[in-house]
Amino acid sequence: EVQLLDSGGGLVQPGGSLRLSCAASGFRFNTHAMMWVRQAPGKGLEWVSSITGRGGDTFYADSVKGRFSVSRDNSKDTLYLQMDSLRGEDTAIYYCARGKSEGAVDWFDPWGQGTLVTVSS
């Protein structure tokens, strides 16, 4: 069974940092692009970042560019999101999701269960 397990969320002060993890199982991790999607409380979904299967290419939404960094360790089947200079508007549930293939996203399936990040003083 394909599974994604998100972790690493928590309460952080504005300007602080946090690293999220997404542990994958049940499929060949390095043959799929991966992405992060977030959902602010009571709001809709927002694509945050994507990374190709080998990790050679990364992409970011304008709202997080320069502050967030996506990476992956294919030897550990794990995806990461390093979040720096956090702001209140970054408060959200963060989901990891799998893309269609190594270099193509096309759709998001499946999704992790999500991890809550709260930025507040």
Add this chain to the structure above:
Amino acid sequence: QSALTQPASVSESPGQSITISCTGSSSDVGGYDLVSWYQQYPGKAPKLMIYDVNNRPSGVSNRFSGSKSGNTASLTISGLQADDEGDYYCCSYAGGATWVFGGGTKVSVL
């Protein structure tokens, strides 16, 4: 990267059909056949229901169908059932390896 436009809510009786629209521009919905739809129950992760405009993943009921005309994509749910209640989001490729979601539509079964 402006969000795609969806109706905030749609309601209908059991057994009836509903259609949820998702309007973007020629830079996203109209420019690529890479529209997908997601169902989300409260407190749960989203689930893929339609991909590449009109394809259903294995295990998704054939009561769900997708289409696209110009800059507007649509999700139709036929034979509405109680467990179809939830939030539905469209998503489109927006060029430059970026993706944009719709604002979401709350579906209520009366």
